[in-house]
Amino acid sequence: MNNLLDVNDLEIVFSRRGRKDVRAVDKVSFSVAPGETVGLVGESGCGKSVTSLAIMGLLPKRGVRLGGSIAFEGTELIGLPQDKLRRMRGRDLAMVFQDPMTSLNPVVPIGTQVTEVLVRHRDMGADAARKEAADLLARVGIPDPSRRLKEYPHQLSGGMRQRALIAMALAAKPRLLIADEPTTALDVTIQAQILELLKELVRESGTALIMITHDLGVVAGMCDTVHVMYSGRIVERAQRHELFAHPRHPYTGGLLASIPRLDQPRGERLEPIQGSPRDMLAWSQGCAFAPRCRNRVDECVGEAPVLAPARPDHEVRCYNPLGGSDDR
Amino acid sequence: MTDDVLMSVRGLKVHFPIRKGVLVDRVVGHVRAVDGVDLDIRRGQTYGLVGESGCGKSTLGRAMLRLVEPTDGTITFDGTDVRALKTEPMRLLRKRLQMVFQDPLASLDPRQSVESVLTEPLRTHGFPGKPADRVRELLDVVGLPANAAGRYPHEFSGGQRQRIGIARAIALNPDLIIADEPVSALDVSIQAQIVNLLEDLQEQLGLTYVVVAHDLAVVRHVSDTIGVMYLGSIVEESPSDDLYAEPLHPYTIALMSAIPIPDPVVEERRERILLTGDLPSPANIPPGCRFHTRCPFRQTTRCADEVPSLREIRPGRKVACHWSEEIVSGRIQAAASSHDPTATEVGAPV
Structure with a gap:
């Protein structure tokens, strides 16, 4: 019972009046231990992203039926009141999304977006938060952080934005980080930088990581345990060496x-x-x-x-x- | 020029003006999207163009068909000087030059049935025979059911839509097809189907391809020759088998090492050469070697002030780097890996 997260028989059903129900996730169970990197792999529509939204409590109330259980250190997240959930989100669980442009607020400077987390979850004063935010940006490899804090998302490149987003996610030192296709929108050389950064953070801070991806190459280099999803269910799971071998x-x-x-000779077909x-x-x-x-x-x-x-x-x-x- | 070269490109440039001012329209600079490219595309072969977003690979592909008008340079297709052609001869030549786009949903008219999509080029160019027969034939060739003709793009899955896009491209029996990211919008399990289809069609119809893509593994699989682009210019050109085995240009070396390989054993053994910083703006290309601001092998001489030419250092292998021989032989080593977040990023504006 020393898992950080236990997902048990999770069911997510979308229903709309006059339409057939869509069972996006169907009795999915998995667990994440502290410091572990877990991969959820599958193609579009397999339910991997919805699973992560359910863990974060970000699915809308209307039209969605949740079943089963999501327990974070023994606390049941399904049905948890919004104010309690809001206190946990950012502090205990954080998420990095695929597209940094749509998950950053375009009209608010980066600095304000990062310090918001610090003020809210770590009770910092404005000055302390500003200093900590600069440290965080430096830590994720953003050069000249104090200048970047004043800039708006559109002034940053895609890789920088994703770094800023990771900095925000890490601001409150969460124990579980969910990364939903964190590098899919990025070029390979930038992807390598970001993946290296995530690996380092996991190593240094012992944060548990759920990687959601369709890229088996990313999984091979990052994840301890891999769950392969198809059409809303887990169809295979193993340690990564076992799975690929x-x-x-x-x-x-x-x-x-x-x-x-x-890395292999060009095959015929x-x-x-x-x-x-x-x-x-x-x-x-x-x-x-x-x-x-x-x-x-x-x-x-x-x-x-x-x-x-x-x-x-x-x-x-x-x-x-x-x-x-x-x-x- | 040997006669098996179907298309030959020399000194091709595409510069987009940056305009400023409300009342007075003045040009304040240029985005040098394609900045002096030489290419030879051989008949019946596949030329792969790879590079990261913003490197100019798509613009180059379009400029080769004059879908974007080049600023300078020559394009010779089967002996014809393409840039010199007036509207009508160019229109006639387009039968032989076709394009497959990345996003089939965006490149197909949602209100046009598949039959109409495929018949339009046949009518425009007066293809002999009954259009309906040709449509049936095309659907069969690309692996779609005959009843697809009466349906609309939204009724198909992504892979099937790409098949429609391919059917449209081959409708007039072209010689050259430029495929811009033909599989990157598709799910992994579907990509292989489309890759196989492109290869089958090449064999059956004797097509010549230029495949533009960022996924090196896919490009290498389909291509005979690969050109690696960086900031509007080709930095390395090589037979595709040699490129992974022994990349010559520092950018190619870094690019290759950055691509994740779906095998944990390989991943644990690999050494990654991380590039620092971001791609410089194509409106402000660094002087000297355009890669020197991010190059882990940068030397104190030549790199910052002398433009390297694309030179053939081995048969079939061209590279635009002053120090390739030294790097390949190990006499010049990469600077210490820079994923240390406290390290200053080379190339980032300070």
Whole structure:
């Protein structure tokens, strides 16, 4: 019971009058230990971002039904009153979003946006907060921080903005940081800088990190544990070395086979996953991935498979996983 | 010029004026988006243009088709001086030069059915035969069902929309297709489908491609030759197999080391060369070597004041760096890795 975060059977259902309910997240369970980096991986629409919004309590009340439990150090976050949640957000849990331009306020100087967190959560005076904010910007690698504090978001480059956002997220020394595609909008050389920064922060401050991404390369370099999501459910989870060496779910295997690798000789052809994420089955009718799966067997349509151990510390939701029993 | 070169570009420049003033319109400077590029694109091959956002790769691709009018330089396509053509001959030439765009939803008219999208170029250019037959044929070639003809772009998934964009590009049997980020808007599992389709079409139709993209792994997979762009200029050109094995230009070295590889074992062993600072503005390109402000291998002589030319230091391998030989042989080492956040960032404005 020494996990920082325990997500249990989380369900997120969007409902609109006159429309069918959309079950975006379906009985997702995972936990995050202090100092651990956990990856949630999947393609668009798999439910990874909604999961993070639910943890942060940022989903709208109307039209959204939450089920299951999200416990942060034993405190249940689902149904927690807004004022309590607001006190935790920023202080205990913080988030970095994909697009720094839309998550910074364009008409407020960077400095004000960073000091706001400090004044609110760390009871700092204006002067102390200003000094601390400059230190924070310097720490995330923004040169000439006291000048940058007076500038507006549009005066900063994309990489700088993302750094400023990380500085804001770290201002109150949160114990859990959620990064939702933090580098997707950035160029690779800037991405390398930001990922290095995140790794360093985790190492130095012991912050737990949830990385939400579609990029298996980013996962391979960052995450301790990886959860692969498909159509609202976790279909495979393992430590990263185990996962990349022995992918068992045909979806994970398919993803790995469909991306060209820079460090290997140019192969003849890529092996794509057929169809598109749109071609899915409802989990109530079987495995959602079945229509696109190369390993499909008769059982796949009917009752959905459960997440079950396939190897030590490796779970997979599949009737006919890759590798079989004679896996190396 | 050997005769297997389909398109040849010499000294191509695209400069956009920066204007100021309300009443008096004056030009206060230029954004040098493409700043002197030489390229040879060989028939039946794929030339990959890579670089980060703002390096001018898309503008270069468009300028090659005169979708953006170049400021200077020559473009020779199959013996024709493209820039000298007047409106009507240029229009006729466009049959042979086509483009595939990044975002298929933005480049397809939402109120135009697939049939109409594909028939329009056929009618405009008077393609022989019945348009309906050709549409059916095109849909089949790109792997869409025949009933797709009557449907509209929003009814398709991203991958299918890109197939429509590709069908439109090949409708008139072009020679050269410039594909600007053809897969970057798509989900990972779909990217491979489109990459394979482009490769199949190249083989079946003898197409020549210029693929513009920021994803080096994808570009290397499809390309025969790769040109790496930085701030409007090509800093390295190489057969794609050699580029990862032995990058020559410091920028390519850094770019290669920055790309995450989906294998934890490799990731843990790799040494990352982190670039500091951001891309300088193309309106204010550094003097000397344009990369010297961020270069981890920068030397005290030459780099800041002498423009390196793109020179062939090995057969087929060109690089615009004064010190390539020394860097490759290890005689010049990268400056200490600079992810120490207290280190001053080279190149950032102070």
